[in-house]
Amino acid sequence: DAGVIQSPRHEVTEMGQEVTLRCKPISGHNSLFWYRQTMMRGLELLIYFNNNVPIDDSGMPEDRFSAKMPNASFSTLKIQPSEPRDSAVYFCASTLGTGYGYTFGSGTRLTVV
Amino acid sequence: AQTVTQSQPEMSVQEAETVTLSCTYDTSESDYYLFWYKQPPSRQMILVIRQEAYKQQNATENRFSVNFQKAAKSFSLKISDSQLGDAAMYFCAYRRGYNTDKLIFGTGTRLQVFP
Numbered sequence: 117d118a119g120v121i122q123s124p125r126h127e128v129t130e131m132g133q134e135v136t137l138r139c140k141p142i143s144g145h146n147s148l149f150w151y152r153q154t155m156m157r158g159l160e161l162l163i164y165f166n167n168n169v170p171i172d173d174s175g176m177p178e179d180r181f182s183a184k185m186p187n188a189s190f191s192t193l194k195i196q197p198s199e200p201r202d203s204a205v206y207f208c209a210s211t212l213g214t215g216y217g218y219t220f221g222s223g224t225r226l227t228v229v
Numbered sequence: 230a231q232t233v234t235q236s237q238p239e240m241s242v243q244e245a246e247t248v249t250l251s252c253t254y255d256t257s258e259s260d261y262y263l264f265w266y267k268q269p270p271s272r273q274m275i276l277v278i279r280q281e282a283y284k285q286q287n288a289t290e291n292r293f294s295v296n297f298q299k300a301a302k303s304f305s306l307k308i309s310d311s312q313l314g315d316a317a318m319y320f321c322a323y324r325r326g327y328n329t330d331k332l333i334f335g336t337g338t339r340l341q342v343f344p
Binding site (some may be wrong): 161164172205207209215222223 | 264
């Protein structure tokens with residue numbers, strides 16, 4: 117298996133622009149998580165899905181952030197409009213479920229200038 | 230709310246020596262899982278070891294082992310025969326045991342390995 121695939125690996129954008137991050141979970145994994153990593157706040161959960169349904173989005177910073185999982189093999193995290201404070205590494209992870217480990221993608225490093 | 234605390238921001242060890250990274254957590258749940266993840270400079274998050282709270286036996290994966298003290302809510306990671314490739318950030322994480330739930334991470338410990 118190719119693991120959890122995230123794209124792009126790096127993204128540099130100007131403040132105010134829309135940014136879309138993409139994730140393909142491991143086939144058969146029914147739960148998907150979006151995390152953000154910064155020096156100040158560490159690893160924080162933004163949102164997670166079970167069977168394509170959002171379960172907990174309490175970590176989504178504000179209305180500028182939105183996430184979708186239209187099917188079991190694809191998810192997006194969108195930021196519109198982007199701000200410099202959104203600069204971070206965004207990770208996607210998936211798991212088979214209770215009792216299993218979580219597999220992380222390589223992350224997307226987002227820089228908003 | 231559940232919390233995970235890693236009190237050692239940085240640790241260092243000599244190659245071939247043993248080092249222990251500390252982790253404590255706070256929860257009122259009886260069923261949960263604990264994890265250690267390694268993040269090398271490549272930033273990839275790699276699962277090192279996993280422990281089920283209902284298992285008394287400490288988990289072991291090759292040179293990596295844990296000391297799980299449920300009553301004390303402590304979950305330390307021991308790395309034996311340290312190698313240069315072990316240099317990385319190490320994160321302790323907690324997850325409730327029912328359904329599929331989020332991982333709650335500690336702040337991490339940066340491990341340096343000296344030749």
